[in-house]
Amino acid sequence: MKKKILVVEDEESLRLLYKEELEAEGYEILTAGNGREAIQQLETGKPDLILLDIVMPVMDGMEALGRIVGKERKIPIILNTSYSGYQQDFMSWAADAYVTKSDDLTELKKKIRELLRKGKAR
Amino acid sequence: MVLAGGRGERLYPLTRDRAKPAVPFGAIYRIIDFTLSNCLHSGIRHIYALTQYKSISLNRHIQLGWNILSPPLGEFIEAVPAQQRIDEHWYQGTADAIFQNIYTLQEERPDLVLILSGDHIYKMDYRKMIAFHLERESDLTVAAIRMDRNLSREFGVIEADRDWRMIGFQEKPEEPKTIPGDPGGIMASMGIYIFNTELLVRRLIEDARSESSHDFGKDIIPGMIGKDQVFVFDFRKGDFGGTGYWRDVGTIDAYYEANMDLIAVTPQLNLYDPQWPILTYQPPSPPAKTVWIEERRVGTALNSIISNGCIISGGNVKRSILSPRVTVHSFVEIEDSILLEGIDVGRNAKIKRTIIDKEVQIPPGMEIGYHLDEDAKRFTVTDSGIVVVPKGIRL
Numbered sequence: 001m002k003k004k005i006l007v008v009e010d011e012e013s014l015r016l017l018y019k020e021e022l023e024a025e026g027y028e029i030l031t032a033g034n035g036r037e038a039i040q041q042l043e044t045g046k047p048d049l050i051l052l053d054i055v056m057p058v059m060d061g062m063e064a065l066g067r068i069v070g071k072e073r074k075i076p077i078i079l080n081t082s083y084s085g086y087q088q089d090f091m092s093w094a095a096d097a098y099v100t101k102s103d104d105l106t107e108l109k110k111k112i113r114e115l116l117r118k119g120k121a122r
Numbered sequence: 123m124v125l126a127g128g129r130g131e132r133l134y135p136l137t138r139d140r141a142k143p144a145v146p147f148g149a150i151y152r153i154i155d156f157t158l159s160n161c162l163h164s165g166i167r168h169i170y171a172l173t174q175y176k177s178i179s180l181n182r183h184i185q186l187g188w189n190i191l192s193p194p195l196g197e198f199i200e201a202v203p204a205q206q207r208i209d210e211h212w213y214q215g216t217a218d219a220i221f222q223n224i225y226t227l228q229e230e231r232p233d234l235v236l237i238l239s240g241d242h243i244y245k246m247d248y249r250k251m252i253a254f255h256l257e258r259e260s261d262l263t264v265a266a267i268r269m270d271r272n273l274s275r276e277f278g279v280i281e282a283d284r285d286w287r288m289i290g291f292q293e294k295p296e297e298p299k300t301i302p303g304d305p306g307g308i309m310a311s312m313g314i315y316i317f318n319t320e321l322l323v324r325r326l327i328e329d330a331r332s333e334s335s336h337d338f339g340k341d342i343i344p345g346m347i348g349k350d351q352v353f354v355f356d357f358r359k360g361d362f363g364g365t366g367y368w369r370d371v372g373t374i375d376a377y378y379e380a381n382m383d384l385i386a387v388t389p390q391l392n393l394y395d396p397q398w399p400i401l402t403y404q405p406p407s408p409p410a411k412t413v414w415i416e417e418r419r420v421g422t423a424l425n426s427i428i429s430n431g432c433i434i435s436g437g438n439v440k441r442s443i444l445s446p447r448v449t450v451h452s453f454v455e456i457e458d459s460i461l462l463e464g465i466d467v468g469r470n471a472k473i474k475r476t477i478i479d480k481e482v483q484i485p486p487g488m489e490i491g492y493h494l495d496e497d498a499k500r501f502t503v504t505d506s507g508i509v510v511v512p513k514g515i516r517l
Contacts, residue, residue: 063207066225070209073331090228090323094331 002028003116006047008038008064009080010056014101018051021105022112035064042068047075049116051108052095054081062091069094076115080108124157125219125313126201126240127174127212132373135502135512136479140179143171143240145377146462146480148384148393148400149429149445152183153371154240155402158199161238163362163398164248167197170226171240172219174204174212187403202226215337216313221326227319235322237338239313243380243391244368245398246314250360254353255316261350262321264288264343265314267357267368268307274298276372278311278339280354288352293339311339312357312368321350362398365390374504378477381443381460385425407431407446419452437467451486459491462513479513488517 005027009015012033019029030045032038036059041047050068054061065077079086079095086092097111130142137145143154154171161169173180181201191197204213205222213219220227220237227235234255236248246265255263266280279298281290290299291311301307315338325342334341346352358366367390371377383389393400407430412421414436423439431447437454445463450456455472464481467473471484474491478484490497491509502510 066208069330073333090224093323094327 002026003049004028004030004045004047005112006030006032006038006041006045006050008032008035008050008056008061009053010034011053018105022109025109025112027112033058035059035061035067038064039067039071042072042075049076049078049112051078051080051112054079054083054086062086062089065094066091076118078108078111078115123220123223123235124154124161124169124171124238124240125216126154126171126180127177127204127219128239128241129175130241130372133371133377135510136374136377136477137176139176139513141173141176144176144180144183145371146445147243147371147377148381149427149443150404151400151402152180152187153243154180154183155187155400156243156245157238157240158188159398159400160244160246160248160362161236162401164246164252166236166248167191167195167199168230168232169199170223171199171201172204172213172223173201174219177201177203183403187401190401215335215340217326217329217334217338217342218336220322221330221336224323224326227323232319235317235319237313237315237317241372242312242368242370244312245362245391246357246360246368247362248314248360251314251316251355254355254359258286258353259351260316260353261318262343262346262352263316263355264352265312265355265357265360266309267312267366268301268304269310271298271300271306271308273310274308276370277308278313278343280309280311282309282354286354286356288343288347288354291339291344291347293337293344309354311343313338314355315343325350363390363392363395365392367391374477374502374508374510375506378460378504378508382441382458385427385441385443404430404446410434410444414452421450445480475507476509476511478511481514482511483517485517 007018010033015031030041032041034056052061077095078097080099082101099108126143128142130137145153147153184201188199208222275294279292281299283289298308369380371380410428410432412434414421419436421434421436425441426439427443429446432444434450436452437450439456442456442459444461447464448461449466451469453470454467457474459473460477462480465478467484468486470487472489476491494503497509
């Protein structure tokens with residue numbers, strides 16, 4: 001079975017980029033444009049991992065992170081943002097990884113593989 | 123962070139309309155006043171009281187009575203209801219209550235977090251404990267008090283080495299580790315914790331993301347032993363007044379006894395010490411008075427605590443505690459009882475070993491506490507025979 005990743009990102013071009021790149025890695029991709037959509041997807045789509053942007057309209061990633069953890073304690077979450085300052089926020093520590101956005105997705109893909117492997121062991 | 127969400131189910135019916143920290147105590151106080159006064163006298167002026175169930179009475183008390191700090195200086199005492207920002211349910215355990223307020227901690231970003239229970243009666247200088255925490259370079263410090271071994275099922279039982287480093291923690295055990303050289307005693311956790319903030323947050327998040335009951339005593343503290351620097355602070359070193367007095371008034375009987383402790387000639391809990399006043403909210407009331415001094419009709423109060431606004435009019439009060447605005451009419455006998463605010467006791471009534479909650483009119487001639495079988499038909503009667511008349515009941 002393909003692993004399902006929920007990509008939460010408000011910028012459409014980036015959403016498409018992640019979708020293509022990660023589908024090529026063999027994952028099934030769900031998408032959400034903000035935190036609120038992400039929480040709906042969490043219930044309907046049952047993803048195995050969440051890639052979460054922070055600065056988004058409607059509901060930002062830090063707020064969504066708390067709610068996701070409140071609903072699904074164990075789902076691996078990667079915070080994916082252009083800003084490193086959010087690592088100071090206590091709630092960001094609830095994420096399993098913090099990846100700063102870059103054109104090169106090598107690090108992100110590596111983290112995803114690691115966390116999905118760990119997830120299997122849980 | 124004062125945990126003030128306790129339901130206090132074993133204090134029913136005193137907790138029918140209010141959370142346990144808001145239960146009246148010692149004639150004019152609420153239980154939470156003792157913890158908040160400790161904070162104030164310890165120089166702690168950034169205080170969140172975390173509430174959830176039946177919080178209106180507690181919120182009102184904090185608003186009216188504790189609106190004494192200076193916001194321009196950054197000081198505050200704030201009642202924080204469950205935000206439901208993370209989880210839509212009530213707090214699952216003590217650790218969950220703090221975790222659910224992680225955004226609040228984030229805004230404040232203190233170096234240390236002192237976690238307290240709003241349920242306990244004691245006087246303690248937390249500065250002594252903070253100094254100990256810093257001196258030992260501790261990550262977590264837990265305050266402890268000696269209790270009798272047979273009470274172990276009510277407490278978290280701590281095991282420490284000679285240097286007060288924690289080496290074991292059993293939550294409410296049947297077979298507790300006793301104090302070395304004192305087989306009849308255990309070191310009980312008082313539910314008072316000092317954490318380095320960052321480590322607290324990390325441990326709370328780990329706990330939140332795992333299968334757990336989300337409780338400090340059951341999950342967080344045992345998990346930190348051997349991993350982090352965890353020390354035990356001996357309550358005797360912070361006990362203001364030095365009498366070792368600390369009570370969790372968890373049951374009606376314990377509540378009754380703790381109140382009655384106050385009418386002793388020299389109570390262990392001294393409310394009259396100007397060095398450590400207990401603050402509270404009191405609406406303005408006229409002074410207490412007694413009236414009638416006739417041959418058969420004398421208004422008296424002996425070995426009792428009588429609050430403002432009380433009128434003892436030709437009745438007798440012995441070994442009892444009267445909250446504000448209690449009126450005792452002629453030929454009434456009140457013995458060994460606790461009467462909360464706004465009670466009117468009609469002529470010839472007799473009250474013994476009874477707690478009467480607020481705003482009740484006792485009709486003339488009524489007897490309570492003399493025929494427990496009869497009392498049990500309409501009131502709560504405890505195993506030791508204390509009758510509790512609920513708030514506002516019409517008799």
